[in-house]
Amino acid sequence: MSGSLPIRKLLIANRGEIARRIGRTCARLALPYVAVHSDADRGAPHLDGAAQVVRIGPAPAARSYLDGAALIRAARETGADAIHPGVGFLAENADFAAAVEAAGLIFVGPRPDTIAALGDKARAKALMAAAGVPVVPGADAASDEVEEVVRLIAATGLPALLKPVAGGGGKGMQVVDRPDARAEIASAIRTARSSFGDGRVLVERLIERPRHVEVQVFGDGAGGAVHLFDRECSLQRRHQKVIEEAPATSLPDGLRARLAEAAVAGAKAVKYRNAGTFEFIVGADGAFYYLEVNTRLQVEHPVTEAITGLDLVEWQLRLAAGAPLPLVQEQIRAHGHAVECRLYAEDPSAGFRPAPGRITHLAWPAGARIDSAVEAGSHVPPHYDPMIAKLVVAADDRPQALARMRAALAGTTVMGVATNLGFLAALMARPEVEVGAVHTRFIDDMLPQLLAEADPLAHAAVAGAAILLEAMGTGDNPASPWHSPWQPSGQPYGRRTLAGGGLGEMVLEAAGGRVTVNVLAVQGGTVRLEAEGFGRRRAMDVVGRRAAGGLLKGTANGNDWRAMVHPDTVEVILDGARAEVARAVSSGPDAAQATDWAGAEMPGLVVAVAVQDGMRVARGDLLAVVEAMKFENPVTALRDGIVAEVACRVGQQVEAGQKLVRLAP
Structure with missing residues (x-):
């Protein structure tokens, strides 16, 4: 791809592996870039190579990476004329995109009105239906009132799926299989409100055990659009993608073509600009339905780059600067197969609880692309998403790509924090994955086998x-x-x-x-x-x-x-x-005394307190919920007892190990 880039300096409004990924393209294009950091990320690897580094606030994301005014101020002070939002944080925030453009800066992404329209699940669903894209049956309205959602579920039928209207990436989605699931509904509303600032959820009919297939698109903002083929994202845990492949596996040619046509038609209908991903669910009968549009670069974009040989970040930058689509559809070719695994600092044996800490030893495998957020000695802070790297391999065909991924996982070493590395290896070894016989519930259904208890x-x-x-x-x-x-x-x-x-x-x-x-x-x-x-x-x-x-x-x-x-x-x-x-058996406190208090596993925000003084509880009962690293972490009773003291309240920020609820015999 040739031609100069009109952008003079780019501010990357993100952190971790995606900030490093964008920085690599900037370095290749000789485009100076500005890196930003919170106090928790001072000295983080994503700051290396930047022309300028700017502190934007303290550790909590709400006061740093989610502070749009601070990011725009940093761009102005450093002379940056464009902002790339990366993935997560403000990447799909229409108000931020509008503020960037109002400040006279280039926003590397879709227009603010497009982000707003497609970010509202109910509105987006109506737009896609009008464009002739198949949509999932369900309620047209959305609500943040528990009783109204109960009514919408009754009208839609069971099983149903609750989706935050302002959400993305599967976060906050909740399956409901009974009409009076008020606790689950309240949790979904609470998660939607705390994560996206909008508690409304959309109710749709749950399509049982579908595949999740998505299509990468780019639009020029004037009605032109192309696709860069499809990706398989069916291997998910609680609607969060774990392993992705390109192209999608075992799709009949006719279905593959119809998916691409639907994505391009939807992009053209809204005059889409820049990078976007149209996500679909595919039923066992081959019918497919629109799920959502992610109005940003996807975490799994490297597998598309691997099969096309294209740099998607460069495409984003050129389109944001007003250039036409770099290639027409007939010029875009794909070859081979690529697989990506997401490596997280989390403990699968403890319900995939995030595991912040210091990485003491790190070794990556040869022959794989590593998009990493960390280096040996790096700290994984407790304030953000715990993904530490993406492992990507490519080969001439799928069997070779799967073999290379298994070898890459075996050749990876991360010490100092718990990771999902063993879980990924177990998943890649499953015969169902080998033949592509998976669906979006596969991991949840197979979890006991995938989490064989360590001896x-x-x-x-x-x-x-x-x-x-x-x-x-x-x-x-x-x-x-x-x-x-x-x-x-x-x-x-x-x-x-x-x-x-x-x-x-x-x-x-x-x-x-x-x-x-x-x-x-x-x-x-x-x-x-x-x-x-x-x-x-x-x-x-x-x-x-x-x-x-x-x-x-x-x-x-x-x-x-x-x-x-x-x-x-x-x-x-x-x-x-x-x-x-x-190395030596500790002489800790008496076991009964140690179970008197239930505490926070990591720093976070108390979002729910389920008990009050005098209540009788059994071992395992929910006492409180602490939101940390974008996940709700339940605090449960370690034994039977009576609540003697509640030492926390909703909205309180707590530290790791802080005592929250005391039980009496």
Whole structure:
């Protein structure tokens, strides 16, 4: 693509991996750009390479990345003449887009009136129906009143789907399968209001187990539009995409063509400008229905770039500057297949709870595109979306692409925070994914199989082996055996030999329980151990070596493991599942006393309090809800009891570990 770019300097009004992604295109085009940051992101990787860096506010997004006035002020002060909103935050905020243009700046995205029209789900649905695009049956009106939504559900029929009219990306969507689901309705309204500033929800008939297929479009703002083919986004968890592919799998040519035609017709009908994504659900019978338009760049845009060879950010910049569509439809070609996995700092074993913290070790695989928000030593703050990277692979066909993704996941190491890496690997190994026999409920339906509970004995055994290997020292050559002052040349360690050095038996703590690890023998880089605890015993043969940055890695009974040995703990990742094993059993408070208080897992905002003094509760009952990192995190009772004290209120900002509700026996 040739031609100079009329934009002189761009302000990127975002953070993390998308800010770095936009910055790469700017660097290639020799376009200076301004990076912004909150206090939580001071020194973050997305600031590297910027011509200028501007602080825009404190850590909470509402006072930094969602502060449109601060962003526009930063653009003016730095001489930027255009603003790219990135993904999330203000990317689909019509008022912000209008304010940018009112300030005499270029907004890299659709016109404000288009964002407003398509951002309102009810209005967008009417526009698409008028353009001849198939829409999902459901109520025409929307409401933020619980009883009115109950009435709309009754009129629509069950099962129904609640969708925030101002939402996007699946956030806040709620399935309702009973007529009196007032608690679920209230939660959906509350999430919509807190996330999008508008509590109204639209009620639609739920299409059972559909596929989610989307079409990438670009428009010139004057009625011209093209598509850049389709993407498969059916692998979702609670309506949040997890893995995406391009092109969509196993679509009949006729259906693929009709989807593209519908997307282009919808874009032309609203004289769409810049990048957009028309999202559809496809039923088992091949019928498809309009879902929504995302009026921004998509998180999954790299898979489209991989099969077309085009830079979608460059297209955005040129169209925003008034250039025509870079190519006509006949000039746009696709080749091969691409897959993207979203890597999050979250704990799948704890309901995918976000897991902020410091990344101590990081290794990316060769042969994959990595759009990353972090580097080794980076902090994942608790204030924003916890995605830390996107892994993207491409190949000539889908089987090769899937194989490359499995290899890429196996070659990725993230230490210091819990991630969904093991979950992604388990998902990619499923035979249904291999053949493309998935739907939008697949992950939710298969969650027990995808979240096979980690064995604390295995983690403890690997931790014990890591402690031993760390103490012995390792060579850089993986084939070399380890040597120690205690080991006669060529002779294996035995339990009796090690006992004098204190390494024959270790008492560790894993999953809240005591585990005794006996070292039976060590020879040629293999440690044979026996772990005993939780009323069981387990033997393990652990093979390992030292990698870069203090990392230990190898196999345990044939399964891959990685570990970092710290003064008091050992961080272990075994077959993708992460655990922290204490090197000495702690003498913490009495167990009953420890369960008196239920507290916040991370900093956030209290959005609901479900109990009051004197109420009787059972273990697992909901006490309060704390919104953090864009998710509602329930605070539940750790045991049966009576509420003795409620130490929080709705609207209160709380810190990690803060006590919220106290229970009496």
